[in-house]
Amino acid sequence: MIETTDLLIIGAGPAGIAAALAAAPSGARITLIDDNPLAGGQIWRDGPQAKLPTLARQLRQDLQHHTNVRHYPATRVIAQSGARQLLLEDPQRGWRIHYDKLILCTGARELLLPFPGWTLPGVTGAGGLQALIKGGLPVSGQRLVIAGSGPLLLASAATARQAGADILRVAEQAPRSAVAGFAAQLPRWPHKALQAFGLFDRHYRTDTHVLAALGSDRLEGVRLSQRGQIVELACERLACGFGLIPNTQLGQALGCALDGHALAVDEWQTSSLVDHYAAGECTGFGGSELALVEGAIAGHAAVGDRDAARALWSRRKRWQGFADTLNHAFALDPRLKSLAQPDTLVCRCEDVTYAALSGHRDWREAKLASRCGMGACQGRVCGGATSHLFGWQQAAPRPPFSPARIDTLLCLDDTPPA
Template sequence: MNEYADLLIIGAGPAGMAAALAAAPSGARIVMLDDNPLPGGQIWRDGPQANVPDQARRLRERLQSCSNIRHHAGTRVIASPGPKQLLVEDDEDGWLISYDKLILCTGARELLLPFPGWTLPGVTGAGGLQALIKAGVPVQGERVVIAGSGPLLLASAATAKKYGAQVQRIAEQASRTAVAGFAAQLPRWPAKWLQSFSLFDRHYRTATHVLAALGTDRLEGVRLQQQGKIVELECDRLACGFGLIPNIQLGQALGYAIEGQALAVDAWQASNRADHYAAGECTGFGGSELALVEGAIAGHAAVGDLEAARQLWPHRARWQGFAKALNQAFALDPQLKSLARFDTLVCRCEDVPYAALAGHTDWREAKLASRCGMGACQGRVCGGAVQHLFGWQPSAPRPPFSPARIETLMCLDDTPPA
């Protein structure tokens, strides 16, 4: 099966949804791909215990009402066999999609930094804990510690408490001064300011970070450095996330330029490649509000409605201000680079410890010598960690970008020669 799209959108989170809706009035044939069952991305994730906001429901209804938008759920990009062509796969089939314009809205993932005990059962990411709870994992009565950096810690704690968990501590690595300075700016964004009151928790501690997860066969406790003192707490779950990093792997493979850790775009959300755009957190973390307006700008620009895109620039600038304040306040303390010991695993898939990486000069050299990043996650976890620890930029992935069936790969035989 082959398919054609005037506009192909990869990712159906806030940015992807907004891009599709902005472009829809043009009458273009729009195809959206996402690996989740329903639009909404990670922030509006569904599940038996998920409480999807009204805003997400309204956007879904609008998407369903547009006859020129086709949404492929549970679908992954496997390869890019030719210019403006992707090989994709869902749970039943694999097929080729050709396109005229492309918008990447691939979002972000948690930065997980290695520390002693981080691979014990019971240790997850902060966002990972939210996802597990929404999927129906029971936490009633469990003692939970949440550590790392950023507002996601408070959101994760609120979700855990809602479903009966006992939150023992929220350990924020940023200083009290930094957090207070950020809080003082929140009235510039009234909705965020009001939300902050609902997320307040008396167990929140600044200048506090995890040192080790304790236990043998599973998590039994956590050791923290809390405002200069060592503290140990018994717990059943430790949720630890050090902010978000953009998902740029597909963009790298397609030849997008990289700026810092994100895909580089101009004022129209256009990349260095003609007819290729990007929006949302793959271009830098800034929250759902920024993702929505960036997606709308990209959608308008991709179908040639530049005036509609331009009118959204002030709105984008407002939320870029929020993103800048957020990222400055919760910048990671350099001492977090020393959490891992020599025997601490950095690459869980291939059992590669910190000691096997410390003597190398770049990602490629370390990968060839240790197999770091060559396991099932293809460097999605350890890649962010080594970038933070050593400053190495992970190389662009090679196809297949995700595990694929042989039948799907055989679709490449249908690709016309270049």
């Protein structure tokens, strides 16, 4: 079976929702897919302990009012099956969909940098811990250290604190001067200033980064460099996140060009491929406000309403200013490249150490020699780490892009030559 749609939107986070709502009044047939069970993406992730903001709930309701928007949750892209055609899979079936235009809103994932002990049970990503807590993970009474860089640390700490965790330290690697400079700029975006004030934690320390997770069978403590001094804290959980990496894999597989580590787009959010747009954090990290306006611009542009898209350019510029300020303030210190020791695992799926990778020239050579990136995560974790550590650029992924059932892959047998 081949389904057809005028506009396919991949990703139902803020950018994808905004794109669908902007395009819906045109009457176009719109299909919105996401691998999560509910719309909202990672930032508005739902769960037993999640408290969604009013805006997220309102946008979900608005989506339901448009009969020309079909939302397929728990759905993944498995492969490209022809020109403007993708193979999809949900828990019940696999099928192909043909689209006239496409908007990529594939978001971003955490950058996890390897350090001694980072694979111990009890160590997670900062955003990963937040998602686990929203999904029902009990942390009440547990001692918790959060380390890395960026505002996600404070957001994760707030979620954990509300769930009853004992926050021992929020370790921000950026220097005090950079964080103070960022805070001084926040009045330009009053909502963000108010948000930052509400998230402040008295255990927040700048110029502080993780050195090692301590323990044998599971996490027992953490060693930090805190403003030049070594500090050790006993704890049950350590959450580390060193910023975000744009999810560009699908865009690359389709042939979209990159701008640095993000998908390249023009003023209409158009990628290097005709009729293929991109919006949100796959084009660079800037927060939900930037993702919403970029998604709306892409949605208007995709259905030919360029006047409505152009009217949003000034708002996008405003939030791009915030993104630039944020990314400059929380740039990663070069010292973080030396956290891993020779025997520290970099690719945890295939047990590949830092020493096994350091002598190679690029990602392909390292992959051939060590199986780095060939495990379950398919390089989604170690790929970002090796890019930061060695400057390697990952190649475009090959299908299937995600694990798939045999009956889904058999749908490709009926695919005519492109």
